[in-house]
Amino acid sequence: MGAAVTAGGLSATAGRFRVVAGSVLAGVAVAVAWSFEFADRTVGGNVADALLGYDAAGSVIAGSAAGALFAFVSGLAATFTACNIAAFAAVAPLLGEGRSTGRRVAVLLRPLGWLAVGMLAVSATYGAVGVLLGERLPQLSMATTAAGMPVRLVQSTVVFGVVGAVLVWLGLAALGVVADPLAGVRRRFRSVDAVVLGGLIGAFLVGRPFGLFFKLFRYAADRSDPLYGAAVFALQSLGNVVVLALVFVVLVVAGRGRLVRWLQHDPERVARLTGAALLVAGGFTFVYWVVRVPAVFGYGWFPTLPWH
Numbered sequence: 004m005g006a007a008v009t010a011g012g013l014s015a016t017a018g019r020f021r022v023v024a025g026s027v028l029a030g031v032a033v034a035v036a037w038s039f040e041f042a043d044r045t046v047g048g049n050v051a052d053a054l055l056g057y058d059a060a061g062s063v064i065a066g067s068a069a070g071a072l073f074a075f076v077s078g079l080a081a082t083f084t085a086c087n088i089a090a091f092a093a094v095a096p097l098l099g100e101g102r103s104t105g106r107r108v109a110v111l112l113r114p115l116g117w118l119a120v121g122m123l124a125v126s127a128t129y130g131a132v133g134v135l136l137g138e139r140l141p142q143l144s145m146a147t148t149a150a151g152m153p154v155r156l157v158q159s160t161v162v163f164g165v166v167g168a169v170l171v172w173l174g175l176a177a178l179g180v181v182a183d184p185l186a187g188v189r190r191r192f193r194s195v196d197a198v199v200l201g202g203l204i205g206a207f208l209v210g211r212p213f214g215l216f217f218k219l220f221r222y223a224a225d226r227s228d229p230l231y232g233a234a235v236f237a238l239q240s241l242g243n244v245v246v247l248a249l250v251f252v253v254l255v256v257a258g259r260g261r262l263v264r265w266l267q268h269d270p271e272r273v274a275r276l277t278g279a280a281l282l283v284a285g286g287f288t289f290v291y292w293v294v295r296v297p298a299v300f301g302y303g304w305f306p307t308l309p310w311h
Contacts, residue, residue: 019275023174026280028286029283030283031287037287039084043085074235074242081239089207092170094251094280098251117201124205128233
């Protein structure tokens, strides 16, 4: 009996480490294959132009209302950029928290609500502070390092390096490989994971080099109004998660909640899906921003592909 239990424990441990290795390798592979030209310019730029009805990059933001619309649309356009794609890792833990729903739509939306709380707290705060600091922030600077790397990309490297490392740690914690820093809080507040992941998504703005966001940030900083900065940064973040929210709702509602019930029937399924999603996202984010981007400017080495 004891031998059987030990064998089962070893098998489970081996399974977790296979998930870790496979997920991290997948994240690295995505970082190698990623084309920022396609994601930022072809997809992001064309989506923004189509929704706004004008050249988003080349036109002037004409007033506060136009700026608010620009903020939301450019956030939506940034959905599949390297500075936002990791947000989709939040779908897995949200599924673990979600519930199938018939008449009670609020029960379905609760995880998304807590995600928004964490996200907006960070993005709105940064919007207000960023407007006050203006060009004292590296993110708004036009300066470069001796090797020609824009200092705003240095800020991106630092911010997304931290975000990627946190995502990796949370993924390992979900799989039981390392201590779970949220375990104590989760016992008292079940939605802490959604709030924390929302905060990380909000922090994407702190490192975002996306051209349309840079344009929005400069416009908000020129107005010197921290309330306006908070508002448009909040709208930018909301635009970032529209597709994520739709994916979550479809997955929960599809099959009348059978997917959620199947996942929650076995906590190990939720743990593995959550851990894998966070590790892929964290591995990609860390490797892309900390290794690949600096290598473009001669800081280290990273493999290149024909479409890079």
